[in-house]
Amino acid sequence: MKIVSGSIIRLRIPFVETFRHHLAARSFSDSIVVKLKTDSGLVGYGEGVPRSYVTGETQAACLQHIQSKLLPTVMQKEFPAFAATHLVAEVGRLISDESDADAVVWHAARCAVELALLDVCLKVGSNSLREALPPADHDVFYTAVIGSGSLASVTAMAKRCKAAGFRSVKMKITSMDALESVAAVRNILGPDVSFRLDANGAFDAEGAAALLDGLAPYDIQCVEQPIPRGDVAALATLQASSPVPIMADESLVTEADALELIRAQGVDYFNLRISKCGGIGRTLAIAKLAREAGIRVVLGCQVGETSILSAAGCHVASHLAEVRAVEGAYGTHLLVEDVADPPIMFSDGGLAPALTGIGLGCNVREDKLRHYAEEWIDV
Ligand SMILES: [Mg+2]
Structure with a gap:
């Protein structure tokens, strides 16, 4: 060939x-x-x-x-x-x-x-x-993601997520003001929905410590990237005293990043993303390092990805038995039109589609x- x-x-x-x-x-x-x-x-x-x-x-x-x-x-x-x-x-x-x-x-x-x-x-x-990536014996449910916004907008979205039956919700946060939104959204979701947060590095170390302490009452699965990429020792210090687990996203791009985070005991979770990590092979290599180190993994996505990346994500999510949450497969929930027919999208409650077609399984x-x-x- x-x-x-x-x-x-x-x-x-x-x-x-x-x-x-x-x-x-x-x-x-x-x-x-x-x-x-x-x-x-x-x-x-x-x-x-x-x-x-x-x-x-x-x-x-x-x-x-x-x-x-x-x-x-x-x-x-x-x-x-x-x-x-x-x-x-x-x-x-x-x-x-x-x-x-x-x-x-x-x-x-x-x-x-x-x-x-x-x-x-x-x-x-x-x-x-x-x-190539045999499915593990588990159903995959996608997380609903709420962008940062006003209290009114995030609570309206949380009500939609709850009504749609999502088992897992993530919300973007940008400041301490988010604590009010976190409390309101947790109240709407109830105790049975897994709820995590992503700060995209919005806080300095002191602010992040205060945020993590403030989140203790809300049963938060983990907080993603509370401080910017670049200071693994500061992540480890936060992690050591945090009542909420911490996840690396922007801090975790390469296998070298993964090894450094593991050595420093910097985080509890890794956010694996196929495009960020350089493809399926490298994503699986980081997943293996995480497994050996006892670090939990989430499979993230890229906002605006089409069905091509979503198909790859769907296969990897099915393959990795240890994956704790999965993002992606938004299809026309986010894009006015997708490039695949049919689009690769989650169904009710975030259930992942079963992809059995040849290749990535995406037309x-x-x-x-x-x-x-x-x-x-x-x-
Ligand atoms: Mg993130």
Whole structure:
């Protein structure tokens, strides 16, 4: 099998409504999609979501890196037929690891190429990603996520989440004022819904300590990234005296980050995200480190991801028996239109879809990609 052509697509799909947290307010999807075509005419798609404040990648730089560095290493080369059981590791080895600036980890770029290669290799063998990532024996329920906002807006959302039967809810927080919202939302959700918070690094160490103490009465599953990335020792100090478990998100991008957090006993939870962590292979590698260290894991997502990344997330969430919560698969709950038909979306109460189709299990519509492409580069 040989990859003979491909495309890199810069997407812009409007959101149904703006989503806000401490570091960003988003009103459109800004993914990079990679399309790869084999000599037999089969097509695979992958997606990465660059975030300059997480991996250092802008959308333009991510596209450029894929075009100049990653695709040349996989195009026009003869690949053997990989067994599904070894596919994730084999594909990981095909992708160049070149890094040209210390500040940048090309993880969204790598993820887009990895997923496209996995999709097309699976299609060559008429296999589903399920065969590479066998599901564990558990149902997966997605978390509903409430963006930061006024007390009135977050409580209105909490009522919708409760009415829809979600078992797990996460809320973005940006200041100590959030304690009032936390109390109100916990009251609406009742004691049986798991409730966690994400600060996206909004607090300094002193503020974070006060916040964590203030959250003690509300049965919070964990607080994500209370302080900015960069000070693992400060996370460990917070963790040691916190009444609420702490989760690393922006602080956890690479396997080296994971090892440093484990060594420092910095957090109780890791937020694994496939695009942030550089694809499925690297996400699973961090999950393994977490498992060995007794750290709990959540599978997060990228706000505005399309069904391509959501399909990958859905398979990984099903595969990892230890996953404590899962985010993603919003489809047209957030995007005015998705690029797959049907979109990969959770159903009642957040139940994950069962994906059994070949490849990633997601039927990408090229006409929709064309419609929402801001830039389309054929290679
Ligand atoms: Mg987060």
